[in-house]
Amino acid sequence: MRLPFTRGARSLSGLIGALLLAAVLACAIGAPRIAPYRPTQIDLRQRLLPPAWEPTGSTRHLLGTDNVGRDMLSRIVWGARISLSVGLAASLLGAMAGSTLGLCAGFFGGPTDSIISWLIDVQLAFPFTLFAIFLLAVFGGGFLPVVFVLALATWVNYARIVRSQAQSLRAQDFVTAARAIGVGAPRILRRYILPAVLPSIVVVASFSAAQAILTEAALSFLGVGVDPTIPSWGAMVNLGRNYLQGAWWMATFPGIAIAITVLAANLLGDWLGARLDPRGR
Amino acid sequence: MEQKEARPSFLKKRSKRLLFPGRFLHALAVLFGVSLATFLVAHATGDPVDLLVSPSATLAVRAQMRSTLGLDRPLMEQYLLFLSHALHGDFGQSFIYHQSVTTLVLARLGPTLILAGSAFAIALAVSLPLGVLAAARGGWAAGALQLFSMLGLAIPSFWLGLMLVLLFAVNLRLLPVDGYGTFSHLILPALTLSLQSIARLSRLVASGMRGALQSDYVRTARAKGLLEGRVVWVHALRNVLVPVVTMAGLELGDLLSSAVVVEVVFAWPGIGRLAVTALGERDFPLLQGTVFIAGFGFVMINAGADALCARLDPRLNVRTRA
Numbered sequence: 103m104r105l106p107f108t109r110g111a112r113s114l115s116g117l118i119g120a121l122l123l124a125a126v127l128a129c130a131i132g133a134p135r136i137a138p139y140r141p142t143q144i145d146l147r148q149r150l151l152p153p154a155w156e157p158t159g160s161t162r163h164l165l166g167t168d169n170v171g172r173d174m175l176s177r178i179v180w181g182a183r184i185s186l187s188v189g190l191a192a193s194l195l196g197a198m199a200g201s202t203l204g205l206c207a208g209f210f211g212g213p214t215d216s217i218i219s220w221l222i223d224v225q226l227a228f229p230f231t232l233f234a235i236f237l238l239a240v241f242g243g244g245f246l247p248v249v250f251v252l253a254l255a256t257w258v259n260y261a262r263i264v265r266s267q268a269q270s271l272r273a274q275d276f277v278t279a280a281r282a283i284g285v286g287a288p289r290i291l292r293r294y295i296l297p298a299v300l301p302s303i304v305v306v307a308s309f310s311a312a313q314a315i316l317t318e319a320a321l322s323f324l325g326v327g328v329d330p331t332i333p334s335w336g337a338m339v340n341l342g343r344n345y346l347q348g349a350w351w352m353a354t355f356p357g358i359a360i361a362i363t364v365l366a367a368n369l370l371g372d373w374l375g376a377r378l379d380p381r382g383r
Numbered sequence: 384m385e386q387k388e389a390r391p392s393f394l395k396k397r398s399k400r401l402l403f404p405g406r407f408l409h410a411l412a413v414l415f416g417v418s419l420a421t422f423l424v425a426h427a428t429g430d431p432v433d434l435l436v437s438p439s440a441t442l443a444v445r446a447q448m449r450s451t452l453g454l455d456r457p458l459m460e461q462y463l464l465f466l467s468h469a470l471h472g473d474f475g476q477s478f479i480y481h482q483s484v485t486t487l488v489l490a491r492l493g494p495t496l497i498l499a500g501s502a503f504a505i506a507l508a509v510s511l512p513l514g515v516l517a518a519a520r521g522g523w524a525a526g527a528l529q530l531f532s533m534l535g536l537a538i539p540s541f542w543l544g545l546m547l548v549l550l551f552a553v554n555l556r557l558l559p560v561d562g563y564g565t566f567s568h569l570i571l572p573a574l575t576l577s578l579q580s581i582a583r584l585s586r587l588v589a590s591g592m593r594g595a596l597q598s599d600y601v602r603t604a605r606a607k608g609l610l611e612g613r614v615v616w617v618h619a620l621r622n623v624l625v626p627v628v629t630m631a632g633l634e635l636g637d638l639l640s641s642a643v644v645v646e647v648v649f650a651w652p653g654i655g656r657l658a659v660t661a662l663g664e665r666d667f668p669l670l671q672g673t674v675f676i677a678g679f680g681f682v683m684i685n686a687g688a689d690a691l692c693a694r695l696d697p698r699l700n701v702r703t704r705a
Contacts (some may be wrong), residue, residue, distance in 0.1 A: 115533075223409075224416030226633070227685075228678045229640035232658055236674045239662050240424055240434065316539055320644050323541045324659055339542055343648075350549055357542030365537035372533075 116373025122366035126359075130182040137176035138162075141333045145171035150349045166351045168341065174351060177333040178359050184322075184334040185363055188245070189315035192252030193307050196314075199253065200260025201303055205291050207261070208268025218261065225258050231320060238326045245328050252317055256310040263306055267299045301378035308371030312364045319360045335360045406693075410686040417678040422465050425671055426458070434667040437478035474672030479664045484672035488654055492676070494563060495653030498646065499638040501573035506580035506634070511620075511627075513581070514588025518596060519615050528589055535582025540641050544575040544648035561650035572649040576641055580634050587630055591623035598622075625695050632688025636681045 129136055149171040152159045159166060165174035207218035234251045241247045271277060272295070280290055321327045322336025330337060335356040342353025425434060436448050449455065453464045468474070474484035517528035551571060552560040562568050595601060596619055604614045643655030650656070654673050661669035 220412055220416060223413045224420060226636070227413050227417050227682050228420075228674065229636060229643070229681060231640045231643040232655065232674050232677050235643070235658055235662050236421075236670050237424060239665065239667065239670055240427060312537070316537075319539050320541060323539075323644065324647060324662075326662065336539075336541075339539075339545065343545055346545060346549055347553055353542070353545050353549075357539060357546070360539050360542065361534075361537045364539075365533060368533060368536060 113373065115369045116377075119366045119369025119371075119373060122362055123370060126182050126186060126363050126366065129179045130186045133180045133183060137173075137179040138164075139173040139176040141172065141177045141180040142331075143172060143176075147171065150345070152349070153351050165355050166349070168338075168352050169345055169349070174355055177338060178335070178356055181333045181335045181338065181356065181359065182363070184328055184332055185315050185318060185360070188249055188252065188318045188328065189311045189363075189367075191249045192314040192318075193256055193311040195249060195253035196256030196310055197260050197303060197307050200257035201264050201296075201299070203257070204261040204264030205268050205295060205299070208265040209272050209287070209291055209295060211269070211272075215265070218265070222258050222261055225254070230255050230317070234317070234321060235324065235326060238321070243326055243328065248318060248321065248328050251321075252314040255317055256314055259306050259310050259313075260303060263302050264299050267302060268295050271295050271298055305371055305375045305378060308367055308374055312367035312371065315360070315367065316364050406686060406689055410682055413682050414679060417675065417682065418466055418469060419462070421671060421675045421678070422462050425667075426461075435475060438665075469675060474675065475668035477661070477666050477669040479661070479666045479669070484669050485676075487657065487669065488673050488676050491652060491654045491657045492680075494651055495639065495642055495646070495655065497569070498572055498576060498651055498653060499635060499642050501569055502576035502580065502638055502642075503631075503635055505573055505577040506584055507631075509577070510581045510585035510588055514585040515592055515615060515620060515623075517585070518589045518592030525589065528585060532582040532586045535578050538578065540575055540579060541644045541648050543578060544571065544645055547571050547575060548648075561648070563650070563652050568649075572645050572651055575648070576638060576645045579641065580638060583637075584627065584630065584634065588623055588627060591626055592619060595619040595622050625692060628688060628692050628695060632685040635684050635688075639677060639681060 133141075145167070148160075148163065148167050149169055151163050151167040151171070153166045153174075154161045154164045156166075163173050163175070165178065167173055168177070203218050203221070207215040234255070237251050237254070238247060277290060277294055280294055285294075318327065319334075319336035319339075322334045323340045325337075325340065327334055327336055338356035339353050339360075342349070342351075342356070345352050432445050432448050432452075432454065435452070436444055440448075453461050456464075472485045474488075476482065477484050477487055480487055513528060517524045548560055548571065551558045558567050558571055592615075596615070598619075601614055601619055604618045605611070609618075642653060643658060645651070646653045646655040647659050654677060658670055658673045660666075661673065
């Protein structure tokens with residue numbers, strides 16, 4: 103058994119991705135302990151304080167404060183919770199729906215495949231941000247609606263890859279053999295096909311989580327995100343937009359947090375893809 | 384005809400059905416799905432009248448809306464009515480602008496297409512040479528492109544837009560902060576929007592090019608003594624273009640989707656900003672019309688890209704199931 107992250111050109115970037123993601127995860131879980139202040143703690147005397155390295159900055163607020171004196175660093179640390187939980191939940195939900203549909207489409211073929219492929223094409227026909235706004239306008243915002251909408255964005259990723267793999271797997275000898283001894287379709291799908299496509303699902307999950315985090319940030323930026331009272335990175339950038347002239351740090355730092363998290367998930371996905379894809383060996 | 388490709392291929396490759404001769408029928412089937420989805424979402428919350436008239440509307444207005452939409456009739460019939468209205472370009476009246484939704488959306492379509500089109504042109508102009516150079520040089524150039532595209536895919540467009548505004552408009556005072564009208568207003572939004580496309584397309588070009596450079600016909604071209612530049616930029620590049628054009632259709636869709644956010648950042652008067660305004664005012668007919676028309680346009684663009692692909696690569700017209 104080889105240690106992970108010791109092989110291939112992508113191993114270093116994969117390691118960096120895993121470490122960054124672990125750091126963001128630690129922030130999300132340990133937010134109450136790591137963050138120096140409560141994310142909602144208002145201090146009007148300390149408002150619009152620049153980061154510590156600026157001449158007027160204070161070491162008590164390393165990344166400065168926002169327009170009502172809330173500590174930027176604390177809010178960013180707390181913001182990791184929303185980003186990660188929404189991203190993971192949406193990616194997982196998308197994985198379950200998309201993989202199931204993809205398995206059925208690829209394995210059964212025929213009309214099942216036609217209907218599911220049609221669903222995929224219809225889903226891809228909408229400019230997604232517009233469609234998400236439309237859905238959230240009808241169903242209202244909040245954690246669950248946002249997760250459902252983002253799952254709607256990611257299920258296609260799973261469905262496509264699983265469909266094409268299931269299509270080529272169903273003609274393989276081990277599947278034919280299983281059929282010959284009378285194994286039923288549901289069992290073949292679960293015990294024979296699913297394990298074979300699982301590596302690809304894991305890879306897609308990594309990229310889909312990145313996509314979901316990025317889309318969640320965009321929706322929060324537009325004001326249709328999870329909940330305006332919980333600090334989220336996209337909403338913080340939106341707030342900072344009004345103070346771009348005098349307080350550049352308000353929009354800058356939350357955006358860096360988004361970029362780092364998305365980058366980490368993409369790097370990890372790239373590495374997983376290179377490692378789990380048997381053709382890449 | 385399998386293009387093996389690092390990342391976006393399985394995320395973005397369209398299903399094989401589009402290669403079938405019935406391209407037109409397929410587009411029609413997708414359009415049917417688009418209309419069905421838009422219709423069903425509007426009916427998902429129970430009474431669409433609550434969504435479709437302004438909250439201050441009187442009972443008489445509500446009753447009239449109910450009969451216009453045929454809400455007292457079966458769902459199937461309601462859908463057909465919605466479809467016939469949609470096909471006649473009738474999506475009702477906007478509450479906030481007191482104008483027909485179609486007029487409003489069509490007026491905003493121009494700016495969005497200008498923005499997405501410019502971003503697309505920038506993306507192509509940058510990513511083709513970038514990808515070709517990275518593949519032809521290999522080594523550090525390939526690594527640098529990898530790093531660049533990773534960063535490009537991770538940076539949120541709304542944030543990039545604000546940072547460009549901070550640098551070029553607030554600090555250097557070279558370009559306007561936001562607005563619409565002159566060429567200088569277009570530069571920052573188009574650059575912002577193009578970054579993710581550059582990241583995706585240059586990766587696609589580079590990986591296609593790497594494959595093409597190892598193929599037999601390139602070896603033949605080299606063996607007969609052609610200059611390396613001609614081999615790369617003429618012989619190899621031509622075969623890389625097909626997957627690029629296929630992706631380009633989807634890319635334009637992604638651009639239209641990301642344009643929503645960029646338009647808000649730069650106060651660009653396109654359909655994205657219209658939709659966000661409609662959302663803020665809960666102007667539901669406007670939102671529904673915008674989504675429908677955008678989906679419709681996107682299907683058309685994709686059908687066009689497919690037809691173009693078939694022209695570029697006649698092999699795609701062969702009726703084979705992979």
